[in-house]
Amino acid sequence: MLALPIINHLIQQNRETQAVLAGYNGIVVAVNAAGLHIKGRFNAEGFLEASERAADAEITFQHSALQKVLQGQTPGVGDVALAGDTALALALLPLLGSLRYYANDDLSRLFGDAVAGGISARTAQVAQTLKQIGQSLMGQLGDYAREPEAPVITREEFEAWTAEVDRLRDDVARLQARMDKWASSPPPQMMK
Structure with missing residues (x-):
């Protein structure tokens, strides 16, 4: 799956976020955005690994969230859907949202x-x-x-x-x- 190396590259570029994500070792997360479905298990280094296990938490970014991001706006509560362990999803959401690409x-x-x-x-x-x-x-x-x-x-x-x-x-x-x-x-x- 090509998406996991891309996400892991973003995590690698954001060392502070990587350190926090390492604390979620063993947790499986699924992220859905723009027709892309990414599912992986966090390892001890904070990176995602492929996993067949069901997701502990699932975060879905609605189409409206992507439109707002492209327009430089911040998505609202109605732009994101959470499933599974919602407390876990709420904890992971700002961490995943903080990932930035530094070209x-x-x-x-x-x-x-x-x-x-x-x-x-x-x-x-x-x-x-x-x-x-x-x-x-x-x-x-x-x-x-x-x-x-x-x-x-x-x-x-x-x-x-x-x-x-x-x-x-x-x-x-x-x-x-x-x-x-x-x-x-x-x-x-x-x-x-």
């Missing part, structure tokens, strides 16, 4: 600290640029909708705007492809 750690291990810092900085710049473009477009559409006598745009104006949006999307895709190619190329050799 820079993996990039540093693969490419070295300098290259990883460059990749992270460029990725952050692209993300910020895309966010600004989206906010600008939404702001312009909002301003346009608020005008009481907003003129109706012509088909040619709309097609020109659509072509510009397509051009920007293509530019961003080319930039992302270049960044991916750069990130996958071997690091430069150091002179001895």
Whole structure:
């Protein structure tokens, strides 16, 4: 099962959480989210191992929880369902929710600290640029909708705007492809 190594990698990156999860040695937990079902038994190191035993506690993240997380919001009580030992599920929920992925750690291990810092900085710049473009477009559409006598745009104006949006999307895709190619190329050799 591919999900267990991924979860264990997250646990490994979050040492404080790993230490607490080690205290649940022998407990079997099942987590359901976005059609993914993960079940495992905590070992003495705090990692999950495959287990055929029934789950002691089951945590199900509803679709609404995932939507809220993607929007930067915190899921509420109605976004999570607990089954089995609910007290145990309530104890595990914040621990599992605290797991964070630190991509820079993996990039540093693969490419070295300098290259990883460059990749992270460029990725952050692209993300910020895309966010600004989206906010600008939404702001312009909002301003346009608020005008009481907003003129109706012509088909040619709309097609020109659509072509510009397509051009920007293509530019961003080319930039992302270049960044991916750069990130996958071997690091430069150091002179001895």
